[in-house]
Amino acid sequence: MTDDRELWDRLCRRDATAFEELYRTYSGGLQVFLRRALGSHQAAEDVTQETFASIWRHPNGFDPARGTLPSYLFGAGRKRAAEWWRQQERPGEANAEKTVDCKAETRSLVGDALARLTAEQRSLLWLREVEGQTYTELAAIMEIPVGTVRSRLFAAREALRTIWHGERNTEGEE
Amino acid sequence: MNCKQVGEYISALCDGERIPRDAAEHIGGCKTCRKQLNEYAAIGSELRRLASLETETRMHVDWMQSVNKVGWWQKGLTTMRIPKLAFGVMLIAIIALSSGLVIVRARAGAATGRFLELKYKLPPTGQEDVCVMRADGSQKDNLCNFVHHGRDGLLLMNTRVTPNSGNRTQLGIRAKYIPGAGEVEVHYNDSLFKDIPETLLSLKPGEKQEIQVAGLGTIGVEGEYLDHIPPLVYHPQQTLDPNPKEFRIAAPVLVRDNEVIANAGGGSSIDTGSPDATLMLYVPSEGRYLLSAVPFEGSVQGNVHLGQIAFSLEGHDYLLLTSMPITVSEHVWVKHEPDFKASEHMVRQSEARDDQPMFLVRSLRKLQQERIEH
Numbered sequence: 001m002t003d004d005r006e007l008w009d010r011l012c013r014r015d016a017t018a019f020e021e022l023y024r025t026y027s028g029g030l031q032v033f034l035r036r037a038l039g040s041h042q043a044a045e046d047v048t049q050e051t052f053a054s055i056w057r058h059p060n061g062f063d064p065a066r067g068t069l070p071s072y073l074f075g076a077g078r079k080r081a082a083e084w085w086r087q088q089e090r091p092g093e094a095n096a097e098k099t100v101d102c103k104a105e106t107r108s109l110v111g112d113a114l115a116r117l118t119a120e121q122r123s124l125l126w127l128r129e130v131e132g133q134t135y136t137e138l139a140a141i142m143e144i145p146v147g148t149v150r151s152r153l154f155a156a157r158e159a160l161r162t163i164w165h166g167e168r169n170t171e172g173e174e
Numbered sequence: 175m176n177c178k179q180v181g182e183y184i185s186a187l188c189d190g191e192r193i194p195r196d197a198a199e200h201i202g203g204c205k206t207c208r209k210q211l212n213e214y215a216a217i218g219s220e221l222r223r224l225a226s227l228e229t230e231t232r233m234h235v236d237w238m239q240s241v242n243k244v245g246w247w248q249k250g251l252t253t254m255r256i257p258k259l260a261f262g263v264m265l266i267a268i269i270a271l272s273s274g275l276v277i278v279r280a281r282a283g284a285a286t287g288r289f290l291e292l293k294y295k296l297p298p299t300g301q302e303d304v305c306v307m308r309a310d311g312s313q314k315d316n317l318c319n320f321v322h323h324g325r326d327g328l329l330l331m332n333t334r335v336t337p338n339s340g341n342r343t344q345l346g347i348r349a350k351y352i353p354g355a356g357e358v359e360v361h362y363n364d365s366l367f368k369d370i371p372e373t374l375l376s377l378k379p380g381e382k383q384e385i386q387v388a389g390l391g392t393i394g395v396e397g398e399y400l401d402h403i404p405p406l407v408y409h410p411q412q413t414l415d416p417n418p419k420e421f422r423i424a425a426p427v428l429v430r431d432n433e434v435i436a437n438a439g440g441g442s443s444i445d446t447g448s449p450d451a452t453l454m455l456y457v458p459s460e461g462r463y464l465l466s467a468v469p470f471e472g473s474v475q476g477n478v479h480l481g482q483i484a485f486s487l488e489g490h491d492y493l494l495l496t497s498m499p500i501t502v503s504e505h506v507w508v509k510h511e512p513d514f515k516a517s518e519h520m521v522r523q524s525e526a527r528d529d530q531p532m533f534l535v536r537s538l539r540k541l542q543q544e545r546i547e548h
Contacts, residue, residue, distance in 0.1 A: 032225055110220035128189060129218040130225040135191065154185035157214050164217065 004062075004069035012059045019056050026070055027052060029131060030077050037081045037123050039115060047084055051077045067140045074127055075141040085119065113163040121156035128153060175200045175206055175242075188214045290335060290343055295394030296322065309335045309343050309399065319367075327353040329390060332367045336374075342399060345375040351390035420444065421451035421467050421501045423535055428455060428463065429493040435460060436531045448537035451501075454546075455494075456532045461512035465494065466538050473507035521547045 010018035027048055035044035039089040055076065062072045114122055120142070127141060138153075139146045175196050183197040184207055201207045230516075231332040274282075290309035295302055305318030322329040332348040348370040375383050375395060383395045416422055422444035436457040445451035452466035465476065465483060476485030476492075478501060483494040485508045492508075500506075520526040540546065 090196060111224050114221070125221065126225075129221045131316065134496075135189070137496055150186050150191070151182055153189070154182040157185050157188070157217065161210075161213055 005064045008059070008064070008069060011055070019052075020053075021053055022069075026073050029070070033074060033123070033126050033131065034077055034081055036103045036114065036126050037078065037119055038084060043084060044076050047077065051080045051143070054080075060094060060106055070131065071133060071137040071141055074131065074133065075143075078141055081119075081123075093115050110160070112166060113160050116157060116163050117159055120152070121159060124153055125156045125160065177204060180207060181210070183211065184211050185214060187211060188218070199393040257477075270405070289399065291398045292333065292345075293396045293398075294331070295395075295396070296329065297391035297393065305333065307335050327351055327390070330366055330370070332370075334480075343377045345377055345395070345397075347373045347375060347385055347388045347395070348372050349385060349393065351387050353389050386472065392448070402441075416447065416501055418502050419449075419451075420446050421453070421535055422497050423453050423500060423533060426453075426455060426533055427495045428457065429495065430490050443533060443535040445535045445537065450538040451535060452541050454534050454536070454541050456516050458529050458531060461510065462514040464509045464511065464538070464541060465506045467501060467503055467506060468538065469507045470509070470538060473509040476506045476508045478504055478506055486542075519544065520545050521545050 005159055007022060024092060030051065031044050031048040034047050035041055038044050038047065051073070055073075061076070062069060067075075114125070117125070124138060124142065128140055132140065135146050135149045138149045142149065144152070177200075180197045182201050183193040184201060187193050187198075187201065193271055203212065203239060224396075267394075290307050290315050292305045292307065293302055294304070296466045303320065303322065305320065307318050316335040318331075318333045320331050322331065328351070330348075330350045330352070334346045336344040336346055338380075348367045350367070350370045373385050375385065377383055377395065377397045379398050381396070384392045385395060387393055426436070427434060436455060443453075450466060450468045450470075452464055455463045455465070457463070464473070466473065469475075474485060474487055476483045476494075481496045481500060483492075483500065485494075487508060487510055515528050516532060517526045518527050520532075525532055534541070534546075536546075
């Protein structure tokens with residue numbers, strides 16, 4: 001936490017090395033998360049860069065008392081992703097599976113199944129399982145109560161499990 | 175409560191959250207719910223695997239040069255490690271206890287992090303030792319500590335990754351050699367290192383550096399970046415699925431009739447070639463349990479499923495849980511020797527303690543000898 005604050009303070013003082021450190025440390029994870037949330041590699045790259053550019057231009061909003069720096073970044077990225085979806089004028093969940101452009105080597109049953117969840121479910125599951133965000137951090141990132149995090153994570157897992165079972169059974173029949 | 179009512183708590187349990195006791199009791203006794211929990215855990219593991227693959231595609235070419243390297247690993251058999259990095263896998267199971275429910279699960283850190291595999295070359299033999307740490311600026315899991323029992327002395331090593339500078343990694347290393355203390359029992363704690371000055375090293379992937387340790391000589395240090403946490407932190411070249419001849423254990427927990435009787439903590443042990451590979455799990459006041467890949471006199475059959483072994487012995491139901499698949503075999507053979515005392519059989523002083531759990535995978539033949547060498 002102290003290091004997060006120190007890094008952020010340097011960023012606020014327009015220290016370019018602090019920004020470089022922030023970008024190098026967190027941009028990869030954010031981009032992978034956004035790729036899942038947006039279903040597009042290119043869009044994820046763009047939104048990642050927009051997120052960091054915005055932070056560099058206007059470094060405000062991070063409060064160490066409310067969460068970690070990665071949590072703040074994922075929250076900022078999620079909001080940018082929501083804006084991106086609005087600009088596309090279509091909800092992400094309906095057509096997400098058509099836009100996922102995973103390379104062949106990174107495709108998997110669970111990846112395909114994930115693409116069929118809603119954008120919020122994908123985000124919640126990814127942030128929890130891959131990034132290890134706590135319920136409190138997820139509540140801050142997603143702007144929902146902690147109790148709702150629990151119920152929506154369950155719904156997301158159950159939806160993914162159902163789809164996954166279906167796909168595995170289908171594959172077995174082929 | 176019924177299965178439908180506890181569904182949300184199964185998910186919460188998977189995340190390590192506290193759940194109501196009545197939900198815990200239902201889950202503990204319900205095969206369907208336990209299956210659901212394991213499936214949630216498997217989904218999480220798959221997502222992390224997917225993340226690590228995607229991370230690989232975006233890594234800088236300099237980092238990629240180091241990812242696919244091969245087998246330099248020679249584990250120092252006399253090395254005790256203090257793991258600071260969670261195992262990168264998952265599972266494993268739930269245990270119904272009288273006080274509620276416990277989930278035993280080795281949770282990965284962020285799968286999209288950047289990890290440093292650090293190789294030490296120790297004098298005088300050049301024996302290699304390895305640690306895996308986070309190297310992405312995180313202040314979690316960025317430490318590696320170990321105590322090396324050499325022939326003539328004891329080496330204490332403490333390494334931390336400090337914030338990076340470009341493609342170089344800054345290391346802070348504290349090392350101390352204590353001549354004549356090779357068999358001294360060491361209880362690890364941070365104070366061991368408080369008076370040892372820290373040496374700073376700036377390390378680039380593939381570059382060899384050295385540090386001088388008084389009384390011992392020069393320790394070679396070399397680092398490579400990884401894009402994921404290896405399934406076996408101390409055996410980075412190993413995959414999640416065991417090879418046909420492998421028998422391996424990581425952080426085992428032994429449960430008897432819903433009571434945890436041994437939790438051996440971190441660390442792992444592996445045998446890659448013995449046809450009679452066997453786990454010896456020593457439990458204070460319980461003696462030892464031998465779980466072998468082959469039948470042997472006095473043993474009973476146990477069933478293997480991924481990271482779990484279930485068996486019945488002496489009127490009790492046992493479950494051995496580990497954080498990864500153990501063997502490709504479907505069965506092992508188990509024997510309990512309650513009179514076994516570590517102090518009477520273990521050659522190494524640090525293992526000859528009757529009051530601490532200990533585990534080791536070796537050939538059955540070696541484990542049945544009067545004096546057991548690690």
